[in-house]
Amino acid sequence: xxxxxxxxxxxxxxxxxxxxxxxxxxxxxxxxxxxxxxxxxxxxxxxxxxxxxxxxxxxxxxxxxxxxxxxxxxxxxxxxxxxxxxxxxxxxxxxxxxxxxxxxxxxxxxxxxxxxxxxxxxxxxxxxxxxxxxxxxxxxxxxxxxxxxxxxxxxxxxxxxxxxxxxxxxxxxxxxxxxxxxxxxxxxxxxxxxxxxxxxxxxxxxxxxxxxxxxxxxxxxxxxxxxxxxxxxxxxxxxxxxxxxxxxxxxxxxxxxxxxxxxxxxxxxx
Amino acid sequence: xxxxxxxxxxxxxxxxxxxxxxxxxxxxxxxxxxxxxxxxxxxxxxxxxxxxxxxxxxxxxxxxxxxxxxxxxxxxxxxxxxxxxxxxxxxxxxxxxxxxxxxxxxxxxxxxxxxxxxxxxxxxxxxxxxxxxxxxxxxxxxxxxxxxxxxxxxxxxxxxxxxxxxxxxxxxxxxxxxxxxxxxxxxxxxxxxxxxxxxxxxxxxxxxxxxxxxxxxxxxx
Numbered sequence: 001x002x003x004x005x006x007x008x009x010x011x012x013x014x015x016x017x018x019x020x021x022x023x024x025x026x027x028x029x030x031x032x033x034x035x036x037x038x039x040x041x042x043x044x045x046x047x048x049x050x051x052x053x054x055x056x057x058x059x060x061x062x063x064x065x066x067x068x069x070x071x072x073x074x075x076x077x078x079x080x081x082x083x084x085x086x087x088x089x090x091x092x093x094x095x096x097x098x099x100x101x102x103x104x105x106x107x108x109x110x111x112x113x114x115x116x117x118x119x120x121x122x123x124x125x126x127x128x129x130x131x132x133x134x135x136x137x138x139x140x141x142x143x144x145x146x147x148x149x150x151x152x153x154x155x156x157x158x159x160x161x162x163x164x165x166x167x168x169x170x171x172x173x174x175x176x177x178x179x180x181x182x183x184x185x186x187x188x189x190x191x192x193x194x195x196x197x198x199x200x201x202x203x204x205x206x207x208x209x210x211x212x213x214x215x216x217x218x219x220x221x222x223x224x225x226x227x228x229x230x231x232x233x234x235x236x237x238x239x240x241x242x243x244x245x246x247x248x249x250x251x252x253x254x255x256x257x258x259x260x261x262x263x264x265x266x267x268x269x270x
Numbered sequence: 271x272x273x274x275x276x277x278x279x280x281x282x283x284x285x286x287x288x289x290x291x292x293x294x295x296x297x298x299x300x301x302x303x304x305x306x307x308x309x310x311x312x313x314x315x316x317x318x319x320x321x322x323x324x325x326x327x328x329x330x331x332x333x334x335x336x337x338x339x340x341x342x343x344x345x346x347x348x349x350x351x352x353x354x355x356x357x358x359x360x361x362x363x364x365x366x367x368x369x370x371x372x373x374x375x376x377x378x379x380x381x382x383x384x385x386x387x388x389x390x391x392x393x394x395x396x397x398x399x400x401x402x403x404x405x406x407x408x409x410x411x412x413x414x415x416x417x418x419x420x421x422x423x424x425x426x427x428x429x430x431x432x433x434x435x436x437x438x439x440x441x442x443x444x445x446x447x448x449x450x451x452x453x454x455x456x457x458x459x460x461x462x463x464x465x466x467x468x469x470x471x472x473x474x475x476x477x478x479x480x481x482x483x484x485x486x487x488x489x490x491x
Contacts, residue, residue: 082392102393
């Protein structure tokens with residue numbers, strides 16, 4: 001039995017020579033960051049939630065069973081929005097028709113309106129363009145808008161900033177922060193960048209070698225981060241990230257993320 | 271001569287339409303399936319490339335002839351044989367040109383990759399919806415190439431149509447056979463005209479194929 005208002009997931013299985021064994025139980029609200037080095041299974045978890053990958057396990061979202069021993073809801077029947085690492089726009093459609101692809105295929109009440117999304121993501125001037133004439137940052141904003149317009153009850157974002165350079169990142173990040181504030185859609189956000197995690201996340205799950213440490217809330221005013229901040233500035237963010245990831249606990253990573261934010265670091269290049 | 275030309279175009283046109291309908295699901299399966307034995311089917315499809323047309327024509331002549339078990343179900347409808355008929359030629363041409371339709375479409379489907387279909391699925395498109403609204407439009411250049419190649423290849427066939435059709439004037443006599451007959455009866459002028467016509471046609475086909483390739487190469491993101 002599951003309470004509504006929560007996301008309960010457990011996935012276990014082998015993909016090639018990679019072994020995943022992940023379980024978490026988080027509120028179906030706010031932004032949950034899946035944090036870890038590349039190859040730790042973050043993307044696989046996201047794909048399992050979307051139904052694009054099928055491992056054994058179970059998944060309950062807000063009281064609804066998407067997967068258990070008997071059930072496997074097909075990906076197109078799951079109300080998720082998925083933002084891939086590369087924007088993956090449909091090359092044969094204009095920006096407008098990319099945005100409307102999912103919107104047209106949803107039925108009933110549509111809480112997310114087209115005007116709202118185009119305003120939120122600054123897409124008005126792009127609407128009639130072909131997608132090949134967009135910059136990297138513009139493409140990713142269209143991909144985010146497209147996912148939002150499919151009226152998701154859960155938004156899955158797989159390192160949406162990783163394929164962008166520093167400047168484009170700085171362009172898209174504010175939109176993501178507004179997203180967080182303006183829409184009440186729960187988000188699973190995959191990243192390996194502590195600053196992104198701290199800026200956007202409400203809680204954090206650290207993944208390492210296909211296993212997850214329990215979720216920890218990100219507390220932006222955590223007093224113990226002074227020490228971390230000093231070490232962050234002395235050792236440097238990359239080395240400290242590696243060190244804390246090796247420790248593997250969500251607490252350690254959450255602390256690092258907050259420290260990185262407080263130290264005023266910019267999101268690291270992908 | 272007008273009759274021969276018309277028959278040739280009709281054969282190539284009908285063959286192309288039938289083949290596009292037939293090759294699309296086949297190419298989709300070959301592009302997407304993970305079955306290990308799919309290349310066995312792939313090899314069967316590609317067989318007409320290396321098989322002498324006379325061999326293919328010979329087997330088809332037997333398979334579509336009056337004593338073939340394949341024809342038994344049709345005898346109830348008064349159809350004894352499809353050898354030496356237009357319908358028989360269409361069947362022969364479809365098999366003969368199968369690889370020229372399947373391969374470009376299969377390549378186009380493979381070039382699309384998994385991602386656009388995954389995108390479509392996460393945007394609530396059912397597999398059939400995604401096939402029609404994402405895979406087909408993205409593979410359009412492949413279909414264009416398949417249609418041109420099939421049409422041109424059917425125009426150019428000789429061995430199969432001769433074996434299976436016998437070159438009956440007004441019924442199964444197409445351009446390539448007409449040229450052969452003209453040369454045999456020493457009517458060089460007419461043979462020259464028809465040959466020049468086919469030469470110009472073949473050049474146009476190759477040019478348009480290369481232009482399509484260049485354009486789609488540029489469009490690819």
